Amino acid sequence: MLTYEPGDSVAHGLDPRGKLAVQFGLAITVFAYPTPAGFAVGGLVAVAALAAGRLSPVSVLRAYWVVFAFLAVGPILGGVALGDPWFRVGPALDSLRSVARVVPVVFVSAVYVRTTPVRETRAAIQRMVPGRVGRLFGVGVGLVFRFFPVVLGDLRAIRTAVRARGGERRPLRDRVRRILARGLQRSFLRADRLTLALRARCFAWNPTLPALRFRGRDYPVLALGLALACSPLFTLVPGRFIPVA
Amino acid sequence: MTEEYESVDLVADDTVRNLAAAAVLAALTAALAQLSIPIPSVGVPFSLQPFGSFFAGLLLGPVWGGFAMALYLVAGTAGAPVFANGAAGIGQFGGRTGGFLVGFLLGAVVTGAITHRQVAPRSLDDISVPVQLVGLFAGLAVVYAVGVPWMAEVLGISVRAAAAAMAPFFPPDVVKVFVTVGVVEGGHLAIRE
Structure with a gap:
C-alpha cells in the first residue's frame, strides 16, 4: 500500500x-x-x-x-x-x-x-476550513488515522474468535450480528476512554498549530x-x- | 522571540464525547470497509461497509453522524487507506463507487434526521423499531439515489445499465438494515448509556 x-x-x-x-x-x-x-x-x-x-x-x-x-x-x-x-x-x-x-x-x-505527512494534511485542513468546524475536522481526521488500525485489529480479532468457536457453520446473519455487536461495543469503549483522555489533557479550541x-x-x-x-x-x-x- | 499568552478555551464535555464517538465510528466504518464475507451462492460479497453509515445515523444523530461520515471521507481523501480494499485519495470519488461514498454521508444524515428529529442524539430506547426501520430505509434509498447515477456518469453508461449492475447488491443491503436494528435493539450497546 x-x-x-x-x-x-x-x-x-x-x-x-x-x-x-x-x-x-x-x-x-x-x-x-x-x-x-x-x-x-x-x-x-x-x-x-x-x-x-x-x-x-x-x-x-x-x-x-x-x-x-x-x-x-x-x-x-x-x-x-x-x-x-x-x-x-x-x-x-x-x-x-x-x-x-x-x-x-x-x-x-x-x-x-x-x-x-498526515500532520501537515491535518494542519492544512485546520487552516482551510475556518472556525470551530475546521478545528474539529483537523483533530477528527488525526484521530481517524490513529484509530483505524486499532479498530481494524479489534474487528479481525473478533472475526478470528467467532471462527474459532465454529462461527463458520452459523448462518450469515448470525455471524455478522456477532461481529458488529462486539465491534460496536469495543469501539464505544474506546470512544469513552478517548473522551476521558481528551478531557484529562484539557482538550481546547486553541491549541498550538504546526507551522x-x-x-x-x-x-x-x-x-x-x-x-x-x-x-x-x-x-x-x-x-x-x-x-x- | 515572541511569545503568546492567551487563556485556554476548553471544548465542552458533550462536544468532546460526540467528537470521540464520531472519530471512532469513522474508524469503525473504515475497518468494516476492509471486511467482506463471500457468499458463493449469490455471487456478490457481503460488504460490511454500509453498516458504518447506518450506525452513524442511528447512534449519533444527523449532525454528529454526518460528521462521522465526513471524517471518514476526508481521512480517505487525505490518504488513509480507509476505502474498500485499502484504497485512498481523491481519485476514489471519480471512480465507479465514489457516489456511494458520498451517499453514505447523506444517508447517515437522513437516517439521523428521521430517527432523532433533533440535533442531539436521543436514546434509542425512546425510538420505536418502525421509526428506526423507516430512517434506515430512507438512508439506504439516498445511498442508491446518489450512487447509481454517479456510477452511470463515471462509466459513461445509462442509469438503467448502472442500476442493473448494482441490482445484485440491493437485497443484501436490505438484509443489512434488519441486522442493524437487530444489533442496536439486542441490548449489546447498554454500555454506551
Whole structure:
C-alpha cells in the first residue's frame, strides 16, 4: 500500500495546501473536459507530479490495481448489448473516455499520499476550513488515522474468535450480528476512554498549530491548482471577448 | 522571540464525547470497509461497509453522524487507506463507487434526521423499531439515489445499465438494515448509556 515516506523530492518540499489545490483543480478540469485537450492536460500534470515526487508509475499501478481493475470494467459493461451485435463499440468508447479521465487524478493523489505527512494534511485542513468546524475536522481526521488500525485489529480479532468457536457453520446473519455487536461495543469503549483522555489533557479550541509557511516555489503550484479549478470558466471567455471567425 | 499568552478555551464535555464517538465510528466504518464475507451462492460479497453509515445515523444523530461520515471521507481523501480494499485519495470519488461514498454521508444524515428529529442524539430506547426501520430505509434509498447515477456518469453508461449492475447488491443491503436494528435493539450497546 502507498503511504507517506520521508524524502527530499520537490513534492516533499511543497506546502500541502498548494498540493491539495492541484489535486482538486485537476479533478475539476478532467471532469469538465472529457476531450483530447483535457486528457493531455491531465496527463501532463500527472507526469509532472510523478516526476516531482520521484514516484514510479509502476508502483502506483501496483498499489491501486484494484481501482484500475474496477475502472476497466466500465467499457465492458457499456459495450455489452443483449441483442444481435452483442458488443457495441460506440458506447464502449464513450465509457472508455469517461473512465480515462479518472486515471491522472489517481496518479496525482498517489503522489500526494506518498509525499505529505498526515500532520501537515491535518494542519492544512485546520487552516482551510475556518472556525470551530475546521478545528474539529483537523483533530477528527488525526484521530481517524490513529484509530483505524486499532479498530481494524479489534474487528479481525473478533472475526478470528467467532471462527474459532465454529462461527463458520452459523448462518450469515448470525455471524455478522456477532461481529458488529462486539465491534460496536469495543469501539464505544474506546470512544469513552478517548473522551476521558481528551478531557484529562484539557482538550481546547486553541491549541498550538504546526507551522505552515508558503515559500516562493509554492505559489506557482497554488496558481496551477487555481487555474485548473477555474478551467471550466475559460471556455466562456474566448467566445465572448475574442470573436472566433 | 515572541511569545503568546492567551487563556485556554476548553471544548465542552458533550462536544468532546460526540467528537470521540464520531472519530471512532469513522474508524469503525473504515475497518468494516476492509471486511467482506463471500457468499458463493449469490455471487456478490457481503460488504460490511454500509453498516458504518447506518450506525452513524442511528447512534449519533444527523449532525454528529454526518460528521462521522465526513471524517471518514476526508481521512480517505487525505490518504488513509480507509476505502474498500485499502484504497485512498481523491481519485476514489471519480471512480465507479465514489457516489456511494458520498451517499453514505447523506444517508447517515437522513437516517439521523428521521430517527432523532433533533440535533442531539436521543436514546434509542425512546425510538420505536418502525421509526428506526423507516430512517434506515430512507438512508439506504439516498445511498442508491446518489450512487447509481454517479456510477452511470463515471462509466459513461445509462442509469438503467448502472442500476442493473448494482441490482445484485440491493437485497443484501436490505438484509443489512434488519441486522442493524437487530444489533442496536439486542441490548449489546447498554454500555454506551
